[in-house]
Amino acid sequence: MLSSFIISQADGRPMYLQIMEQVKRRVAVGDWQPGQPIPSIRQLAADLQVSVITVKRAYLELEREGIIVTQHGKGSMVAPGADVGNRIREEDLLTHLEQAVHAAEALGLSGEELQARLREVAARLMKEATR
Amino acid sequence: MNYAMVARLVLKDWHLNRVTMAMLFVGGVVALGLIVRGGEIAGVMGLSFAFVVLILAGIMPPMWSIVQERKNKSLAFVMSLPISAFEYTLAKVVANTSMYVVVWLAIVASVLWMLAAGGYVGWVPLGVLVSLAPMAAFFLLVAVSLVSESEGWSILVMSACNVSYSFAWYLLIRQPQVRADATSGTAVWSALIVSIVAVELGVIVLSLVLTFYLQSRKTNFV
Amino acid sequence: MNGVAAHLRGVGKDYRYFSLDDIHLDIPEGHIVGFIGPNGAGKSTTIRILMGLVHQDRGEVSVLGHRMPVGQAAAKRDIGFASEDMRLYESETLDWHLRFIRSIYEAWDEDYARTLVKRFDLKPQQRMKGLSHGQRTKAMLLLVLARRPRLLLLDEPTTGLDPVARHEVLRELTDLLTHEGRSVLFSSHNTQDVEQISDQITFIDRGRIVESRDKETFLERWRRVRVEVPSGVRLPALAGVVELRQDGHLAVATTNAYAAELPHVYEAVGARVHSVERMTLEEIFVASVQHSREGARA
Numbered sequence A: 001m002l003s004s005f006i007i008s009q010a011d012g013r014p015m016y017l018q019i020m021e022q023v024k025r026r027v028a029v030g031d032w033q034p035g036q037p038i039p040s041i042r043q044l045a046a047d048l049q050v051s052v053i054t055v056k057r058a059y060l061e062l063e064r065e066g067i068i069v070t071q072h073g074k075g076s077m078v079a080p081g082a083d084v085g086n087r088i089r090e091e092d093l094l095t096h097l098e099q100a101v102h103a104a105e106a107l108g109l110s111g112e113e114l115q116a117r118l119r120e121v122a123a124r125l126m127k128e129a130t131r
Numbered sequence B: 001m002n003y004a005m006v007a008r009l010v011l012k013d014w015h016l017n018r019v020t021m022a023m024l025f026v027g028g029v030v031a032l033g034l035i036v037r038g039g040e041i042a043g044v045m046g047l048s049f050a051f052v053v054l055i056l057a058g059i060m061p062p063m064w065s066i067v068q069e070r071k072n073k074s075l076a077f078v079m080s081l082p083i084s085a086f087e088y089t090l091a092k093v094v095a096n097t098s099m100y101v102v103v104w105l106a107i108v109a110s111v112l113w114m115l116a117a118g119g120y121v122g123w124v125p126l127g128v129l130v131s132l133a134p135m136a137a138f139f140l141l142v143a144v145s146l147v148s149e150s151e152g153w154s155i156l157v158m159s160a161c162n163v164s165y166s167f168a169w170y171l172l173i174r175q176p177q178v179r180a181d182a183t184s185g186t187a188v189w190s191a192l193i194v195s196i197v198a199v200e201l202g203v204i205v206l207s208l209v210l211t212f213y214l215q216s217r218k219t220n221f222v
Numbered sequence C: 001m002n003g004v005a006a007h008l009r010g011v012g013k014d015y016r017y018f019s020l021d022d023i024h025l026d027i028p029e030g031h032i033v034g035f036i037g038p039n040g041a042g043k044s045t046t047i048r049i050l051m052g053l054v055h056q057d058r059g060e061v062s063v064l065g066h067r068m069p070v071g072q073a074a075a076k077r078d079i080g081f082a083s084e085d086m087r088l089y090e091s092e093t094l095d096w097h098l099r100f101i102r103s104i105y106e107a108w109d110e111d112y113a114r115t116l117v118k119r120f121d122l123k124p125q126q127r128m129k130g131l132s133h134g135q136r137t138k139a140m141l142l143l144v145l146a147r148r149p150r151l152l153l154l155d156e157p158t159t160g161l162d163p164v165a166r167h168e169v170l171r172e173l174t175d176l177l178t179h180e181g182r183s184v185l186f187s188s189h190n191t192q193d194v195e196q197i198s199d200q201i202t203f204i205d206r207g208r209i210v211e212s213r214d215k216e217t218f219l220e221r222w223r224r225v226r227v228e229v230p231s232g233v234r235l236p237a238l239a240g241v242v243e244l245r246q247d248g249h250l251a252v253a254t255t256n257a258y259a260a261e262l263p264h265v266y267e268a269v270g271a272r273v274h275s276v277e278r279m280t281l282e283e284i285f286v287a288s289v290q291h292s293r294e295g296a297r298a
Helices: A015-029 A043-048 A050-065 A084-108 A111-130 B003-016 B016-038 B040-071 B075-079 B085-117 B121-148 B151-174 B174-181 B191-216 C043-051 C094-104 C110-119 C133-145 C165-178 C191-197 C215-221 C262-268 C281-297
Strands: A068-071 A077-078 C004-014 C021-028 C032-036 C058-063 C079-083 C150-157 C183-187 C199-207 C208-214 C222-228 C239-248 C252-256 C270-276
Touching: A015 A050, A015 A084, A050 A068, A050 B151, A050 C004, A050 C215, A111 B174, B003 B016, B003 B040, B003 B085, B003 C094, B016 B085, B040 B085, B040 B151, B075 B085, B085 B121, B085 B191, B085 C252, B085 C281, B121 B151, B121 B174, B151 B174, B174 B191, B191 C021, B191 C058, C004 C043, C004 C165, C004 C183, C021 C032, C021 C043, C021 C150, C021 C183, C021 C199, C021 C208, C032 C043, C043 C058, C043 C079, C043 C150, C043 C183, C094 C110, C094 C133, C110 C165, C110 C281, C133 C150, C133 C165, C133 C262, C165 C183, C165 C191, C183 C199, C191 C281, C199 C281, C208 C281, C215 C281, C222 C262, C239 C281, C262 C270
Parallel strands: C032 C183, C032 C199, C079 C150, C150 C183
Antiparallel strands: A068 A077, C004 C021, C004 C058, C199 C208, C222 C252, C222 C270, C239 C252
8 A cells, every 4th residue: 555655855845744645646536545544653654764753744744734634542544434535636736827927927828818828728638539 | 699690601701712711721731741751851741731721721711801802792692691780700710710720739739749749848839939920920910911901902911021020030049038038958949939828828819909900990881 | 542652852962073962852752753864963872772772871761661771671572673783693594583583572573574574575584694784784673673663763773775675664553653653763864864854854964953843844844945136136145044156147046934924025026036946855864964053053
């Protein structure tokens, strides 16, 4: 289950963020189901060979974002509720949209021009997906 | 006091020095064999060889188990074990002493017995005096190597002792009284011999006392 | 469970050419403490004081509830110590050493020892004399790891190891912590290893502790801010900015007290902030030590 967790110091982003992202990804694709227990902080730290404090921080942030829940003495699990995976994807989309807006501003495009571009791309790519 | 740990350390040093002990054993057998063989030349050769074995037995174990262990950085390994500095010192003293005394007793007892049985009983007091000299040198070397932590000082003390034997022997045997007593046919414990033996025993006791005292004052053990 | 495995309070030791002074250090139970310092800074001396092998001239040392150096024999039953300048007996085999250690410590885990022999790719019948430096280091670590001691004190455990061996060692160290009540203190030049597995990090330089915090705080508080400074604008000196280097119109500020307001302070005087960068532990260490040395000189 954890063989695909890879944390790299070369990544440039802090380790706790990498851990958070990999947890979110698994929840988003449904490999980790809502309510499913996840490794304890100590166990994940040992499996990844990172410090306990880093995993602790990742779990705290994930809990703050509502992705996981930690019960004292019982360990941690993916937050129950069917919409967790969806919420992550929604956040993902929002981030990309915001990036698109910044990129558009850099090019000097207006809001309407950006929307036109988006409609173009959606028509092209989504049509391919339904072929 | 963890006697079990001290015992383990002593056995460990015996094990590590097994080759040395084997060589000394062989040397001792050869020396005694020469004496037993009979004849003056073989006898003198055998006695000299026995003396050399006594000297080596007093040098090799301390140099290996104390000086080399520290030099090869294995002292840190030993001190990482659950022992106090005192237990380390005790283990070293017991290990080295037992290794030395085994060789010393075997050789000295055999030689003295052969002297007495062979009609040279007048030489026994001298024999005791001569045998105690390398033993005193041994305890001195153990003290110096443990306390000084210096290979240089250890070699210096060892060399000084070695060099002094011939000279001391020469001085002794020039005394007409000593020669007369030795060839007298009975064991004569003259005042000279007794006082020299007392000095040798004194060196042994003082070395042991100083070893434990000075080791206990150290604040940097490794 | 969350006690302190060991602590040093106000510890000092004087040598002829070097002094360790005012050392305060905690090893919290269940944590890994990384100890970084230049050569000769006092890491080895500090670790030996924790082992009771060096007697401190002042200050209090307590390890696993024992006062050091008096309690060293008892404390060492539960401490595993391995040092870069320590050697096993050249004439003996790894197997001899395994049996020797096993006969001394009750907590020896034979199965784990055999697993480690395989994992570290060692041959028990081989004499220590024939081993490479990396193999010797792994052999020493194996002897302490197989006991799963309550406290591991390691002086440069990964120095001289190839990347695969280092990875294996780090794996065993982090694995040790999954057992109750285990703690580790390790000193290292390898800031990457320290950054990866340490919970707490302590910097030492010239016999004094320079900084000591938990790792995430270190990484959060230190930043490098790249700023474009138009002509006529002067960047203000700010508390927490330990270094400010300006070359023409470009400046780099290194701070150890980063807060989100910092870029705004610069922008308020008319400068443009290009980027705010995180720093690696190595960069933090170098900056911290340089800052401390300047402070000492002033």
